Amino acid sequence: MQILLANAKIMYDKSGLKPWTEPQFQSVANRLAMDMAGMDIDTLERELDCSRKLAAENWERYQHFFTAEKMPAIMAYNGQAYKHLVASTLGEEALVFAQRHLWITCFLYGLLRPMDGVVPYRMEHCVHLPSADGKPVNQFWRDKLTDVLIDSVKADDGVLLHLSTEEYEHLFDWKRVCGEVNVVHPLFYVRQKNGMLKMQAVWAKSCRGAMVRHVLLHHITSPADLHSFSYEGFEYAPCLGEERWPHFVRDNRETLL
Template sequence: MLLIISPSKKMDFVPEDIKFHATECKYKSEVSSLAEIMKGKSIDDLIQMMSLSKSLATLNFQRYQSFDSGPTKQALFAFKGDVYSKISVSKYTSEDIEFAQKHLRILSGLYGLLRPLDLIHAYRLEMGVKLNIDHSNDLYEFWHDKLTQEIRNLMKKDDDILVNLASTEYSSAINIQNLSGTIVNVVFKNLNKGSYKVIGLLAKRARGMMVDFVIRNKISSLQDLKDFSEGGYKFVSSESSDKEFCFFAQ
């Protein structure tokens, strides 16, 4: 089983004593090309491209100006958003990390597809940003074929099961229709004013909880995935299908 998740805007590059050996991103050439383009953008460009405040645009302008010499950190330790707040990576054993390195991938506008231990620099580049590169009109077009082929190859090694825990913005970078095997989207809903609804913040945290559940328990089958019960969530068969698993919480 292969899991995909989105990156987060919030990052932490405070040095840590991480005992796990770092790996390198598969798409080093593409990353260099994208970073070089972003290095040429002004602060005002970044404000317009990504709807950033002046302070955030300035921070990311500085990040790209010193991109090659900036600090690096393993991806799963660097991302600190809502999804990642529920992934207890600081408590992972070597066996947990080995499992995650094989079964978890992080989609990224800059890095394409990351393994948990791949080194990354601090950056901001959402997949939905309009950016012309190599005859592509945007990052979806730039990454589409590369990521689809890579996911296809990984699924062949992983029982042909893909569990999509990424946002639509990021999962749209993959041509799901061109993948063989079983693809399952996971939906988390919470009780709100008498009915069950997707609540953004809670759904993000639930995605992280499911990633953590899969890694800690070495889940490899969809049947076992249905046993997920962290945060009070329960699998609801009447609302689910072969292509979409629904989990509800009070």
């Protein structure tokens, strides 16, 4: 079973663990980064649709892209999913398993194995760059990544555990992916006081990270074994959803993340 997890916009500046491998598309990322380094702060603010402070921070990052200290991708991100993945506490056995089974999606490096070396950056799906043939970067990556993902899943057992987000599906010909491999897409819901189910973004991100951790620690390779996952009140609900969309439900409580 191969796993997809999205990257995060918030990144650490360094990690205590050294990377093991180089990203498969490092040369492509280098070209995109050079284009970004050639932009001024005003252009970065517009292209990244961010504050001027963040634009200035990322201008500085891209100026030092080729000399910055590299860190393992799984240790580099600090978004909600990664706070609950807690990669820094994973042992070597879990990291070795992750290196064989986990893909991290992102708009600069395309696809990353967790121990691939990356540097701090920010990239958005809609950025247009000369090295991306003038296309938005998500469309630019599609022809490069689709076969890589499909081939890796087929070389495993034909199952893709989709814990990334809809935004990153655009990196691939997603219709082809769903047609050629078995995509299992867990959904996480909070049951409201009126009994209705509601998906809450913060909880969904938290559960995606926690489920990746669960898979890595227990070396899970079968979708059926995902049913053992439970986290912060979320439990598998066998009477809901379908085989490819397993539902995990939490009763509404006042527990804070």
